[in-house]
Amino acid sequence: MCVGQSIHELLTPVALIDEDVMATNIKVAQEYFDRIGRNFRPHIKTHKIPALASAQLAAGAKGINCQKISEAEVFADAGFSDILITFNMLGRARLDRLKLLNTRTDLKVVADNSVVVDGLSQAFQDTQMLKVLVECDTGAGRNGVQTPAEAFELANRIANAPGLRFQGLMTYPKPSSEAAVEVFFSETLALLAEAGIDCPVVSHGGSPSLYDSDLVPSATEHRAGTYIFNDRSMVRAGMCDFDDCAMHVLATVVSRPTETRAVLDAGSKALTSDLLGFVDHGLLIDYPDASIAALSEEHAVVDLSRSARKPEIGERVRIIPNHTCVVSNLFDRLVFHRDGVVTRIEPVAARGQVV
Amino acid sequence: MCVGQSIHELLTPVALIDEDVMATNIKVAQEYFDRIGRNFRPHIKTHKIPALASAQLAAGAKGINCQKISEAEVFADAGFSDILITFNMLGRARLDRLKLLNTRTDLKVVADNSVVVDGLSQAFQDTQMLKVLVECDTGAGRNGVQTPAEAFELANRIANAPGLRFQGLMTYPKPSSEAAVEVFFSETLALLAEAGIDCPVVSHGGSPSLYDSDLVPSATEHRAGTYIFNDRSMVRAGMCDFDDCAMHVLATVVSRPTETRAVLDAGSKALTSDLLGFVDHGLLIDYPDASIAALSEEHAVVDLSRSARKPEIGERVRIIPNHTCVVSNLFDRLVFHRDGVVTRIEPVAARGQVV
Secondary structure, X not given: OOOOOEHHHOOOOEEEEEHHHHXXXXXXXXXXXXXXXXXEEEEHHHOOOHHHHHHHHHHOOOOEEEOOHHHHHHHHHOOOOEEEEOOOOOOHHHHHHHHHHHHHOEEEEEEOOHXXXXXXXXXXXXXXXXXXEEEEOOOOOOOOEOOHHHHHHHHHHHHOOXXXXXXXXXXXXXXXXXXXXHHHHHHHHHHHHHOOOOOOEEEEEOOOOHHHHHHOOOOOEEEEOHHHOOOHHHHHOOOOOHHHOOEEEEEEEEEEEEOOEEEEOOOHHHHOOOOOOOOOOOEXXXXXXXXXXXXXXXXXXXXXXXXXXXXXXXXXXXEEOOOHHHHHOOOOEEEEEEXXXXXXXXXOOOOOOOO | OOOXXXXXXXXXXXXEEEHHHHHHHHHHXXXXXXXXXXXXXXXXXXXXXXXXXXXXXXHOOOOEEEOOHHHHXXXXXXXXXXXXXXXXXXXXHHHHHHHHHHHHOEEEEEEOOHHHHHHHHHHHOOXXXXXXXXXXXXXXXXXXXXXXXXXXXXXXXXXXXXXXXXXXXXXXXXXXXXXXXXXXHHHHHHHHHHHOOOOOEEEEEOOOOHHHHHXXXXXXXXXXXXXXXXXXXXXXXXXXXXXXXXXXXXXXXXXXXXXXXXXXOOOHHHHOOOOOOOOOOOEEOOOOOOEEEEEOOOOEEEEOOOOOOOOOOOOXXXXXXXXXXXXXXXXXXXXXXXXXXXXXXXXXXXXXXXX
């Protein structure tokens, strides 16, 4: 594959990114945050590509969000400085790497429990101070302290821990839960203010709630990843149209065993098994009444029983994935194009970085 | 990470392979096929590592099975010759690569339709002959001709196509469908015999049906991948015990937000979202009453409500994945150990090879 080639000549399956759709997604989201006067911190998990994070910063984003230290190291190597890692850091080997990273970037991490805070404090007490935010579970049911009282208690522990600086609050919210997030944040902020603990950052997040971020007035920044490409789940959430989905997985019909069955060469190794509540595995743009009923690793079985038009063997079809972030993690390269002509091929630099 | 290190010092998540369990799995399966007098062709999709395929061949396997041409190229580069690619090959760029591969290996491919056969014939008519098997759908509902009559018709087309040699029949069966497979194969073989068409290979497959391969007497070879590591789905299928599962994903408890919730640092980027009919995302060996209720990319949310014992923050836990093959595809390296001491670190050479 090379620049200038038609996407129709590429071997399938291939993950394609429409340059213009992506550029518009970056621009529109940043304009929203500029308008409401809030910092925006894109999550790199969706693309894992430094050049794309650079475009997000060039548009006005404040810094980047990573989930794992290995991802942050890739982006630090690429020259990024303002990095928030939204994950509890545990274990000597990881903390040693964190100390190195903290010497060369403006690093922030989160913690939701005293074991993590005490480990960080022990590791950083004799070196450059580390900024730590308290992760709050405002309803999503994943990591996070459960109440404003717990958030205050942990913030206080961080503020008093050698080697650490309390930097603020952070949540990854349940979609459409802005009111609950605001209650959690504002109650915690009141407790902190009463105790005289400064709270520079209040970090809200999520692509599904991106354009409702103004409903959380306590927040000072927003983190989001998926919005740069968008996907079927974002369309369902009402955040965009199918035309705003920059990522298509291009696949080929390799078999038509029966009148109502087609098989594509894109399986779970191209699309993942993430359903995100859907009953099938992505939208066939050109055959919207067909359903990707089952995936194995290299095959997608398509049910054509409700589709009046039926694709032929050898035909290429475009798929909007249920979840774009996990697709990027499966490909060594994403192929960018404008009007079907390849513009660039970007290695997915932080692909597979799980530690 | 390095040889001689304890697995307890490794950063998590990490995919571990127990050397002795794997060696036993290789040996026991090969002994079964030796006993029933059938060729065995391991599918490399489960490990994607040449050194492991070499161990399978050393035990007595006849050749290897790949699913995509890019995988086959990796194994050809590593010196493997007897390769069956069980996928329909379409498109000029792919067929050009197939022609090159056919000059340096004893290559076989499959086809289940005339478009594929005609494309292969056109590509190979002026070069070294390609061996082609007919893929049969014996009930799994994926690729394959639907009836023995269709299988015969396509075999006949291959036998008469310039550049191609009809090499046999192949199926990826539905589990526990040996009787139906035997009917399909024997009826097709009768039609071929009547027409005087030689059928050197009859290839049956699947790890769930591995030890029932003798119930398909028409078959001359069996293909299987998962058996080398085994996984939770293989235990459910009655093919092995949990002690026979060579792959564990080692993860760390990073949060205990509530009394009944733990969060691990192994999400869908380590375990995939493959459920394979399970309601949760893998078995916690040390906490069998706990349930990995939800995955996001980097988090596993564990429901501890039925588990009397509950893990602490910082504790390491071992997970037997639902589906081992897809886990190998997510890691750049698999870490091998004996009694918890690292024996070798193997790059997953054919990881991410989707075309």
